[in-house]
Amino acid sequence: MKLESNxxxxxxxxxxxxxDAFLAHVPGRGELPAVILFPDAFGLRPAIRGMAKRxxxxxxxxxxxxxxxxxxxxxxxxxxxDFQDPADRSRFMELRAxxxxxxxxxxxxxxxxxxxxxxxxxxxxKVGVVGYCMGGVLAMQAAAGVPDRIGAGASFHGGGLATxxxxxxxxxxxKMRAPFYFGIAANDDEREPEAKxxxxxxxxxxxxxxxxxxxxxxxxxWCVPDLSERTGRPVYNEPQAERAWGELLALFQRAL
Numbered sequence: 001m002k003l004e005s006n007x008x009x010x011x012x013x014x015x016x017x018x019x020d021a022f023l024a025h026v027p028g029r030g031e032l033p034a035v036i037l038f039p040d041a042f043g044l045r046p047a048i049r050g051m052a053k054r055x056x057x058x059x060x061x062x063x064x065x066x067x068x069x070x071x072x073x074x075x076x077x078x079x080x081x082d083f084q085d086p087a088d089r090s091r092f093m094e095l096r097a098x099x100x101x102x103x104x105x106x107x108x109x110x111x112x113x114x115x116x117x118x119x120x121x122x123x124x125x126k127v128g129v130v131g132y133c134m135g136g137v138l139a140m141q142a143a144a145g146v147p148d149r150i151g152a153g154a155s156f157h158g159g160g161l162a163t164x165x166x167x168x169x170x171x172x173x174x175k176m177r178a179p180f181y182f183g184i185a186a187n188d189d190e191r192e193p194e195a196k197x198x199x200x201x202x203x204x205x206x207x208x209x210x211x212x213x214x215x216x217x218x219x220x221x222w223c224v225p226d227l228s229e230r231t232g233r234p235v236y237n238e239p240q241a242e243r244a245w246g247e248l249l250a251l252f253q254r255a256l
Contacts, residue, residue: 006025007024009021009023012063012065012114013110014069015106016106016107019066019069019107019111020044020066021065021066023062023064024049024052024056025056025061025062026059029059031122031125032120032122033121033122033126033128033256034062034112034127035063035127035129035130035252036062036064036065036112036115036127036129037131037135038132038134038135038138038139039064039067039131039132039134039135040132040134040221041092042078042081042226042230043067043079044064044065044078045079046077047225047226048064048224049064050225051224052064055248058249060128060252061115067099068095079095096134099137104141104142105144105146106145108129108141109146112127112146124149126149126152126256127150127151127256128150128151128152128154129142129143129150129154130156131154131155131156131158132157132223133156133159133220133221135158136155136157136159136161137169139155139158140153140155140161140169140170140172140180141172143172143177144175147175147176151178151255152179152254152255152256153180153181154181154183155181156182156248157218157220157221158184159188159220161195162192162194162195162202170199170202171202173203173206173208174202174205174206178208178255179208179211179255180208180209180211181213183213183215183244184212184215185215185218185221186214186219187218187219187220215237215240217240218237219235220235222236222237222240222241223241224236225241
């Protein structure tokens, strides 16, 4: 499938079915480097589309997949979860469960192939990945799953990146070839102060560059504009979100 429209809803064929996604680019700029943007737990929705459009304006072709596509297409306004509700937490975990390392690697290979087929994408070039909250794990899985194509990665307020679990994402670092930027929320760091050191050690052992920064006075989710409304808490922190945005652009400019 080849597309010319600069903002379009698409479907990407994967080994597990068809993933609904959003694709953004600015026409007339030649062949663009590609980026896959993995959303947080609330999925593909207007706020995330807006972030993709903004990134596309900087000279990238940006694909935002619905991470829950195995359960169906994303609602227009994204998923609705109240993480204080045990039933909603259980529903989220059921939807999250299929996103193991192998599945995300297969998805990522399909996303990259889809992007390669677009006339405005730099064919077979390095692809960037960025994820928010849950998407931070997906970004790491993607980088490990398709290491020959993923050229840079970033995670902002990613959860569960370095744990004692045998499938912890940090254990995938030896399979990666991409430098990474990790922006950690201050309250996440308070809960898991050792996680940043575990991440740093994993990247150092793999002789792979990683920048790991704790953003002061931030809450989990601080980068996504609609998180305050969705959670009923003052989560979004615009000054720190803009700082994170600048770091993301600098990473992609260097690596892609």
